[in-house]
Amino acid sequence: MLDRRSFMATAATAGVLLPTGSAAFAAAMQPISMPAAGLYDSNEDAYWAALRKQFLIPKNVVNLNNGTVGSSPRPVLKAVFDSYELTEQMTQAGSEDYPIWGYGPWVEFRKPFADFMGAHVDQMAILRNCTEANSYIANGFDMKAGDEVLISDEEHGSGEQPWVLRAKRYGIVVRKFAMPKAPKNPDEILNRINDAITPRTRIIFVSHISTATGVILPAKQIAALARSKGIISAFDGAHVPGMIAIDLNDIGCDLYTGSMHKWLFAPKGTGFLYLRDEAVMNRVWNTVATGGWDDPTRMADRYMQIGSANIPTMMGLNAAIALAQSIGIERIERRHRYLADYLHAAMMERGAQSWTSPDPAMRCAIATVNVPPVSRMELQEWLWKNHQIRVRGGEPSKLRLCTPYYLSKADIDRFLEQFDAFRKMKGIA
Ligand SMILES: Cc1ncc(COP(=O)(O)O)c(C=O)c1O
Incomplete structure (x- = not known):
């Protein structure tokens, strides 16, 4: 039987939304080990799947709206929370050494x-x-x-x-x-x-x-x-x-x-x-x-x-x-391009109009497409409320699709499947 702590940690990774500030949320924040050295070379998909666990975004949520704000992963949150605990004690050695001031050269x-x-x-x-x-x-x-x-x-x-x-x-x-x-x-x-x-x-x-x-x-x-x-x-x-x-x-x-x-x-x-x-x-x-x-x-x-x-x-x-450096920015950029190019090509196959550059070198992790007569707001609401997929765009039919590195091809396929389902439901060919 699972104890309370492991139940909550399991719940978070299984896609149950946890109220922030709760004990459950704190339990879900427990550190998770980083991908093993060498995993990238032996199994790239497993490497990115392991990194995905560093993010508190529930497993069933697909976030294609990273362009507005990103989600801070566990090592970042831990550094912030630890740092609050440390600085709020106000126990630094020097009498002028008051760590939550501004003013320093930092x-x-x-x-x-x-x-x-x-x-x-x-x-x-x-x-x-x-x-x-x-x-x-x-x-x-x-x-x-x-x-x-x-x-x-x-x-x-x-x-x-x-x-x-x-x-x-x-x-x-x-x-x-x-x-x-x-x-x-x-x-x-x-x-x-x-x-x-x-x-x-x-x-x-x-x-x-x-x-x-x-x-x-x-x-x-x-x-x-x-x-x-x-x-x-x-x-x-x-x-x-x-x-x-x-x-x-x-x-x-x-x-x-x-x-x-x-x-x-x-x-x-x-x-x-x-x-x-x-x-x-x-x-x-x-x-x-x-x-x-x-x-x-x-x-x-x-x-x-x-x-x-x-x-x-x-x-x-x-x-x-430190997290980005431990992965490597070149590796991150390659992953961004791979996911966005895959998504962009799939939307082109569906008759979307590309609003980003046709030259892959002039774009990276944002693939903006226009999909008339689909109403982007209606689609955006429907995807989030019914399928836990976040997208954002512009009126009337523009979708700004963002592909942060922790997404998988399966996540993108889930979006594509629901995009097709929405069009079918609306009688759009
Ligand atoms: C091009 C550009 N500039 C500025 C901003 C605002 O950024 P911030 O939230 O860091 O103020 C955004 C946010 O989406 C943006 O896309």
């Missing part, structure tokens, strides 16, 4: 993340999310009324609205170019950007991976184009950390932002702002200020001076980086 959190992203610690500020980091750029970048920012027509509200606010308040101009739908090669995007640049363009701000379509924009070429014209380049990389391998300094951009809570599975409340060098920092005013904001020797750290901070989330961030 190299122990900035450096692992900077290393992971191909940047130097001095270039990296960890903020609370991508929206905040984008707001730092739009609010703080040195511009006069009439100066232009060039953005795409596919920016997330958290990329576009900070500029709209600045325009409304201070008279800068937000100019938009239309992204090709769907881009077949990088030059199509570069040409659109080039054609939209004017003598008043001061900064180009675009997503590195489009939230709407999953298209990977040619960041390195865009940064080079901007530089050749004396324009600052800034990227919203909300979907980048943990989805694809990246080397920020190789891209050669001036500014870059992102979220760690999506594809890296770090705790909610983690985002970042990368600033290339002192010259760029001198052109970006702080938005939130306390002591230290005006000390240039602190480099990117001065953008982290926000007052008291939530250090346990950063301990969770370090655990998320």
Whole structure:
């Protein structure tokens, strides 16, 4: 007979939803061992299935909506909870050594993340999310009324609205170019950007991976184009950390932002702002200020001076980086592509219209498709309520299908089967 603890742990992995805060939830949080070394080479499916157990998402739930927020796995949650327990004791040795303060340089959190992203610690500020980091750029970048920012027509509200606010308040101009739908090669995007640049363009701000379509924009070429014209380049990389391998300094951009809570599975409340060098920092005013904001020797750290901070989330961030590194980002990216390509091809076979790039190199773990006359909201509700499958999209018929590495082909087949069943039920051929 199962004791209470093993019953609850079994219940969680068998797909029973457990109320958070309950003893059952705590039991389900017990550590589970990582896949054995060598399993990837001997049995890749078993390797990913073993990693799936690190996620609290019940077994019967298929999560194809990782693009909104990721689910933090056990090692990340454990780091956060342990860190709360430790810091809340307030027993640190030094009288000034009070671990849940902000104000410090926090190299122990900035450096692992900077290393992971191909940047130097001095270039990296960890903020609370991508929206905040984008707001730092739009609010703080040195511009006069009439100066232009060039953005795409596919920016997330958290990329576009900070500029709209600045325009409304201070008279800068937000100019938009239309992204090709769907881009077949990088030059199509570069040409659109080039054609939209004017003598008043001061900064180009675009997503590195489009939230709407999953298209990977040619960041390195865009940064080079901007530089050749004396324009600052800034990227919203909300979907980048943990989805694809990246080397920020190789891209050669001036500014870059992102979220760690999506594809890296770090705790909610983690985002970042990368600033290339002192010259760029001198052109970006702080938005939130306390002591230290005006000390240039602190480099990117001065953008982290926000007052008291939530250090346990950063301990969770370090655990998320360690998990990704223990798997290997190249391996993760390959898995993302494999699952998304499989799903994308299956939707094409069903007559869907692709909204992402037809070039597999220009997309990764987001396969956006248009499936008229299916109502995405009706399908989304039906899939979640009846089949525990999460999808999300846009009106009226667009589905943004995300494939985090812990999904299996069988999970995707379950979605496809129910997608077919829904269409049949609605009399759609
Ligand atoms: C491109 C893009 N930028 C910004 C955001 C907002 O991110 P955060 O929740 O980290 O503020 C999102 C969220 O989906 C996004 O897709």
